[in-house]
Amino acid sequence: MAGELVLLTGGTGFLGYTILVDLLQHGYRVRVAARSHEKIAKVRAAPSIVALDPTAAQLMFVIVPDMAALGAYDEAVQDVDFIIHAAAPLHADHASAVSGSDSRKVQSLEDAFVTACVQGNLGILQSARDKGKAIRRIVMTSFTVAIAPADFFSNAAAVAQMEGGEEVIRGPEARIPVPEPPYNSQLHAYCAARTASLEAAETFANNHTLRFDLISIMPSLIFGKDELATDTDSTRMLMYRLLPQMPSKAPVDGDTANNTYQGEIVVVGNAVLCTDVARAHVRALDPIVKGTQSFVLNTDARWEDTVPITKAHFPDPFDSGVFWPGGPKWFTVPLRWDTTKVRDVLGVELATYDAKIKEVVDEYLEKAGSRHG
Numbered sequence: 001m002a003g004e005l006v007l008l009t010g011g012t013g014f015l016g017y018t019i020l021v022d023l024l025q026h027g028y029r030v031r032v033a034a035r036s037h038e039k040i041a042k043v044r045a046a047p048s049i050v051a052l053d054p055t056a057a058q059l060m061f062v063i064v065p066d067m068a069a070l071g072a073y074d075e076a077v078q079d080v081d082f083i084i085h086a087a088a089p090l091h092a093d094h095a096s097a098v099s100g101s102d103s104r105k106v107q108s109l110e111d112a113f114v115t116a117c118v119q120g121n122l123g124i125l126q127s128a129r130d131k132g133k134a135i136r137r138i139v140m141t142s143f144t145v146a147i148a149p150a151d152f153f154s155n156a157a158a159v160a161q162m163e164g165g166e167e168v169i170r171g172p173e174a175r176i177p178v179p180e181p182p183y184n185s186q187l188h189a190y191c192a193a194r195t196a197s198l199e200a201a202e203t204f205a206n207n208h209t210l211r212f213d214l215i216s217i218m219p220s221l222i223f224g225k226d227e228l229a230t231d232t233d234s235t236r237m238l239m240y241r242l243l244p245q246m247p248s249k250a251p252v253d254g255d256t257a258n259n260t261y262q263g264e265i266v267v268v269g270n271a272v273l274c275t276d277v278a279r280a281h282v283r284a285l286d287p288i289v290k291g292t293q294s295f296v297l298n299t300d301a302r303w304e305d306t307v308p309i310t311k312a313h314f315p316d317p318f319d320s321g322v323f324w325p326g327g328p329k330w331f332t333v334p335l336r337w338d339t340t341k342v343r344d345v346l347g348v349e350l351a352t353y354d355a356k357i358k359e360v361v362d363e364y365l366e367k368a369g370s371r372h373g
């Protein structure tokens with residue numbers, strides 16, 4: 001609603017920035033909790049913010065260097081009506097957890113992902129309870145990885161075995177136990193972090209009498225235009241290697257880190273457009289939407305369709321060698337989600353996979369073109 005103040009975390013990242021733009025476009029005032037002045041300057045200089053030209057009363061920033069610190073958000077929550085909490089470590093460079101001995105690495109993966117996410121969620125809830133007298137709702141970003149076993153995302157056999165060989169359909173109310181440590185990979189630690197932080201937030205909300213309610217938004221893999229990305233190396237623009245570029249060296253069998261990888265990749269076919277995810281977060285603030293519920297956001301994607309769809313919309317980059325029809329063979333794990341509430345309750349129609357490809361490839365080609373000349 002126009003003029004209400006929203007505290008937004010993660011606003012210097014891909015999704016959070018898109019939420020920020022949507023909030024401003026819909027008349028909210030926004031206080032962004034950021035970790036550095038450098039990131040604040042980047043957000044202020046991004047195209048949609050420049051175009052919207054918000055006043056100092058419409059867009060403000062507060063520095064919160066460590067979301068896991070005790071009372072980190074005590075100041076940031078003051079006078080706000082809503083919170084959207086989208087901050088979370090997503091990569092090892094956020095986590096700085098990739099060096100040291102194996103046991104130190106495993107421990108630091110747990111600290112950097114699981115502890116940070118859980119403390120971040122609990123810390124913002126505690127600050128809201130103790131210092132945010134006007135807060136009516138907190139919308140938290142989660143992830144579909146929080147509510148399905150990690151094996152489901154990359155292993156068709158595991159899905160078939162666990163769910164009797166049927167195509168799996170999971171809804172927003174599905175929950176799983178928190179995977180036990182040790183976490184031996186970033187992915188493992190990240191999935192555990194999302195499950196543990198969702199459970200921690202919901203348990204906190206259930207066990208305390210609060211003035212506000214909680215809504216969790218669980219998107220699948222988010223694709224889309226990334227205004228904060230400065231070059232074409234962004235994973236968002238390369239579509240997670242679904243669209244390989246022409247190899248600069250001979251294709252390599254078995255080297256998954258290499259752009260020329262020739263093998264097979266089996267992974268769950270789930271994707272959602274970033275602007276749809278942002279819209280869902282902002283729609284969830286509306287008082288006509290009941291609190292204490294969750295939403296799963298996803299449209300089914302068949303990864304093996306990516307190259308044919310792209311070719312149909314953008315034939316030239318294949319002719320000129322920008323994209324390469326070779327590369328790994330993708331196989332899609334059939335894990336489906338029940339997203340009906342997103343349309344019925346939030347009124348958001350999720351974009352098709354085809355539309356997502358068009359948006360991402362369009363931005364990629366624009367950025368590549370401007371970079372080369």
Ligand SMILES: NC(=O)c1ccc[n+]([C@@H]2O[C@H](COP(=O)([O-])OP(=O)(O)OC[C@H]3O[C@@H](n4cnc5c(N)ncnc54)[C@H](OP(=O)(O)O)[C@@H]3O)[C@@H](O)[C@H]2O)c1
Pocket residue numbers: 009010011012013014015016034035036039065066067068086087088089090091094116141142143144218219220221222223
């Ligand atoms: N990307 C996806 O495909 C996807 C899918 C489903 C759910 N999600 C969820 O969506 C949310 C945003 O993801 P994203 O793709 O936008 O990631 P992103 O671009 O990496 O942005 C992450 C944001 O969180 C902040 N952050 C990271 N670690 C932090 C920490 N320890 N303390 C405080 N802030 C921290 C970052 O701040 P800096 O800018 O200072 O680094 C940044 O603002 C996350 O909760 C993620 O789990 C993402």
